Structures are given as structure tokens and as C-alpha cells.
Amino acid sequence: MLQSLSIRDIVLIEALDLEFGSGLTVLTGETGAGKSILLDSLGLALGNRADSGLVRQGTEKAQVTASFEAPAAGSRLAATLSDNDIEIEPGEALIIKRSVKADGGSRAFINDQPCSATLLRAVGGQLIEIHGQHDDRGMINPKGHRALLDAFAGVEGAAVGDAFQAWQAAKTALExxxxxxxxxxxxxxxxxxxxxxxxxxxxxxxxxxxxxxxxxxxxxxxxxxxxxxxxxxxxxxxxxxxxxxxxxxxxxxxxxxxxxxxxxxxxxxxxxxxxxxxxxxxxxxxxxxxxxxxxxxxxxxxxxxxxxxxxxxxxxxxxxxxxxxxxxxxxxxxxxxxxxxxxxxx
Incomplete structure (x- = not known):
């Protein structure tokens, strides 16, 4: 779950800190009030392309920090982080920080560890799913069906892969x-x-x-x-x-x-x-x-x-x-x- 979002120098926003509680949160406002800037900021944190046009005019860089609940032990997300040597202690939040400079350069961190944009997208894709008017819904994307099935069965991580390998080995041996x-x-x-x-x-x-x-x-x-x-x-x-x-x-x-x-x-x-x-x-x-x-x-x-x-x-x-x-x-x-x-x- 997204716990907080901190924005610095993104388009029209000089500084904004949002805290989110459990359940449904609704942000409302008239057209042009800046709702889409919040989504663009969150997308930047989740690994979207770092566009220098997001940097507020007159500043050198823009920065977004998003804080999430720590992933469940044995989950696919926990395995992704562990495979990339990013360890999260029990009870510790998962903090993603992304900055983009006015000249186009960008940096990304997960719990203060530098990471690539590719890893950031892989982690972000498992944290949040954004639905837009013209966006494909992740639930109807076959690429995500296996992860949904594993999550529903409570067997995220290596358990299903190990079982599948054992099954295939036994099948081959039987044949x-x-x-x-x-x-x-x-x-x-x-x-x-x-x-x-x-x-x-x-x-x-x-x-x-x-x-x-x-x-x-x-x-x-x-x-x-x-x-x-x-x-x-x-x-x-x-x-x-x-x-x-x-x-x-x-x-x-x-x-x-x-x-x-x-x-x-x-x-x-x-x-x-x-x-x-x-x-x-x-x-x-x-x-x-x-x-x-x-x-x-x-x-x-x-x-x-x-x-x-x-x-x-x-x-x-x-x-x-x-x-x-x-x-x-x-x-x-x-x-x-x-x-x-x-x-x-x-």
C-alpha cells in the first residue's frame, strides 16, 4: 500500500507531502488543478521515462519520494528485491526516490540503494497499477495472470517454480x-x-x-x-x-x-x-x-x-x-x- 508521496519542484508544485491512510482515498479538483501532476510524479517514482519537462521552471532538478508498506515475505516483489541485493528489515517501509535534472539526467534509489530504471520499473509494476481512460488494464493482460494466480493461491516466490521443475523432472523420468x-x-x-x-x-x-x-x-x-x-x-x-x-x-x-x-x-x-x-x-x-x-x-x-x-x-x-x-x-x-x-x- 502507498503510505506517502513527497514531491519537490515538479511542474507547478514546489513542495507537497501527502499521507495516505488505509481504504479508499479520493483526490478531487477542477480541470487544471494539478491532479495529473500527482499521477505523473508517482509514475516518475515507479520508473516512467524521466522527462526534463517535469522540472519546475527556475530549478535545477525535481524529486519524488514514495513510501510503501514492506512486501510480504516470500512474495514475488520480495524475491525481486532480494535478487537485486535489496534487503528490507521486518516493519521497515519500502522507500523509492527518483530525481530528474533540468538537463535530462536522472537517478533512482530504493531504500537508499542506487538502482537502474529497469529495476525501478520491475518493482513499480508490482507495487501499483494505474488505470487511465486509454490505458490497458493489467488484470486482462495475460502477462500478469500467473502472478495473480500465485498471489491468490498464496504461493508467490519460488515454491511454484520448484514444484513445476520437480513435476517436469518426474514426467521426463517416467517417460x-x-x-x-x-x-x-x-x-x-x-x-x-x-x-x-x-x-x-x-x-x-x-x-x-x-x-x-x-x-x-x-x-x-x-x-x-x-x-x-x-x-x-x-x-x-x-x-x-x-x-x-x-x-x-x-x-x-x-x-x-x-x-x-x-x-x-x-x-x-x-x-x-x-x-x-x-x-x-x-x-x-x-x-x-x-x-x-x-x-x-x-x-x-x-x-x-x-x-x-x-x-x-x-x-x-x-x-x-x-x-x-x-x-x-x-x-x-x-x-x-x-x-x-x-x-x-x-
Whole structure:
């Protein structure tokens, strides 16, 4: 509400201070009494064009000050002021001051803060609506309908905008969810088949490398088996080389005291037996590691062939098959949960 209007050096008015009470105020007078000057002065304060013709003759500048009730918290006007760093304390009036010089320059202030004419018009348009004989009425201007509706609903400010944005986001998400659901439903049969196939096969990360290494080792074992058996036979049995060395060491031990050279020979023979025993152990270990099992080799080759074939079918690396299974299971679960998701979005 307009509380007061102070005019200085506007056309014929040297100084005028008006106080307005609540309710209807009527200013009457004959033609030419100056009623329109009051409206022109108020329009200047509300951001109308600063016409130097308003300056009273013989003065350097004209000035108008209008005082209004502070806007309600959360109102569109309060938001406009806040967006422009103009804060009004509770109970404080909103004071607009506008001056125009005789040379045409003008300045504007809102609560003693300088402001542009554009901001002044934006604020003034929310404070007062002037109806004239040839003026459009703001209530029939579509540009103001949204503000009137928000004001009537008591939701001026960001509340409606936030709600609208949330609605649009949910609407977009719902439409996307429906598209995803329709697309997923088309893929359900493929997903179910692929998940069942991969789950039955049970691929493991790193399995290809392990199978390839074991296969290569077993194939080496097949090639080396004959040579290893021939070498190990030289150590085995009562007539084997190691058994002969041990028998010779026992016989030499009985006569070693008879001559120093025999003792030296026994010591050398003992070292040979130790080295030969270590060699035998390593040969046995190698034979165990390179053991050839035709059935195991066949199973490995089949598994490796199927693993690589499955990877080619799904266009991934063999090591990625387990990840693919998890991904497809997730998509399949999403199809089942899609209805619940859409219910929430709706």
C-alpha cells in the first residue's frame, strides 16, 4: 500500500507531502488543478521515462519520494528485491526516490540503494497499477495472470517454480522409464536365455589364462613323459644307479680306515649320493607337475574352446563373461522392478 508521496519542484508544485491512510482515498479538483501532476510524479517514482519537462521552471532538478508498506515475505516483489541485493528489515517501509535534472539526467534509489530504471520499473509494476481512460488494464493482460494466480493461491516466490521443475523432472523420468521398460520387455527373452546360458557355464575371472597355462603344461608333460621315465629308471630298483652308489659306499665304509685315500674316496662318494638323491627328488617333482592325463587334457580343451566361443558370441573378452552375467542379471531384475519404479514416478 502507498503510505506517502513527497514531491519537490515538479511542474507547478514546489513542495507537497501527502499521507495516505488505509481504504479508499479520493483526490478531487477542477480541470487544471494539478491532479495529473500527482499521477505523473508517482509514475516518475515507479520508473516512467524521466522527462526534463517535469522540472519546475527556475530549478535545477525535481524529486519524488514514495513510501510503501514492506512486501510480504516470500512474495514475488520480495524475491525481486532480494535478487537485486535489496534487503528490507521486518516493519521497515519500502522507500523509492527518483530525481530528474533540468538537463535530462536522472537517478533512482530504493531504500537508499542506487538502482537502474529497469529495476525501478520491475518493482513499480508490482507495487501499483494505474488505470487511465486509454490505458490497458493489467488484470486482462495475460502477462500478469500467473502472478495473480500465485498471489491468490498464496504461493508467490519460488515454491511454484520448484514444484513445476520437480513435476517436469518426474514426467521426463517416467517417460524414459516407460521407453526403457518397453525396450527391456522386447529383450526379455534374449536376456533370460543369455543369463541361463552364462549361469550354467559359470565363467570365472582369469579362467582362460589358467586353463591355457595348465593345458600347455600338460602338453609338455606328454612330450617329456618318455624321457623322464627313462631318466628316473636309472635311479630306481635294486640295480639302479643310486642303489649301486649306496651299496658301494657301504662296502667302502668297512675298509676306509685301511688307507687315507679310501677315506677321501668315501667322502666323495657320500657327496655324490647326496647330489644324486636331490636330483632324484627334483625329477619326481617334475614328473608330478608334468603328469599327463588324457581325459583332463580333453576336458580342459573343451572348456577352453567353449569359453572362447561364448566370449565371441557376446562380443566380450573371456575374462569379462562373469561381469556380463552380472550386468544381464541386473537388466533382467530391472524389468521385473520396472513396474514399481513407474508407480513411484507416477
Amino acid at each position: 524414459q522409464a516407460k521407453q526403457d521398460q518397453e525396450s527391456a520387455e522386447k529383450d526379455r527373452e534374449y536376456l533370460e536365455h543369455s543369463v541361463a546360458e552364462l549361469a550354467k557355464f559359470g565363467p570365472e575371472p582369469g579362467e582362460e589364462q589358467e586353463l591355457a597355462l595348465e593345458r600347455a603344461t600338460m602338453m609338455k608333460g606328454e612330450k617329456l613323459t618318455g624321457d623322464l621315465e627313462a631318466i628316473r629308471s636309472a635311479f630306481d630298483g635294486s640295480n639302479g644307479g643310486l642303489a649301486s652308489l649306496r651299496s658301494a659306499a657301504r662296502r667302502l665304509d668297512r675298509i676306509a680306515d685301511d688307507h687315507p685315500l679310501l677315506k677321501e674316496a668315501l667322502e666323495s662318494l657320500d657327496r655324490s649320493i647326496i647330489d644324486a638323491s636331490e636330483a632324484e627328488e627334483k625329477l619326481n617333482d617334475a614328473a608330478a607337475a608334468l603328469i599327463f592325463d588324457p581325459q583332463r587334457l580333453d576336458d580342459m580343451e573343451t572348456r577352453l574352446f567353449d569359453l572362447r566361443g561364448l566370449a565371441r558370441k557376446h562380443r566380450v573378452e573371456p575374462d569379462k563373461l562373469s561381469e556380463l552375467l552380472d550386468e544381464l542379471q541386473g537388466k533382467l531384475a530391472a524389468i521385473s522392478d520396472g513396474g514399481k519404479t513407474m508407480e513411484g514416478l507416477e
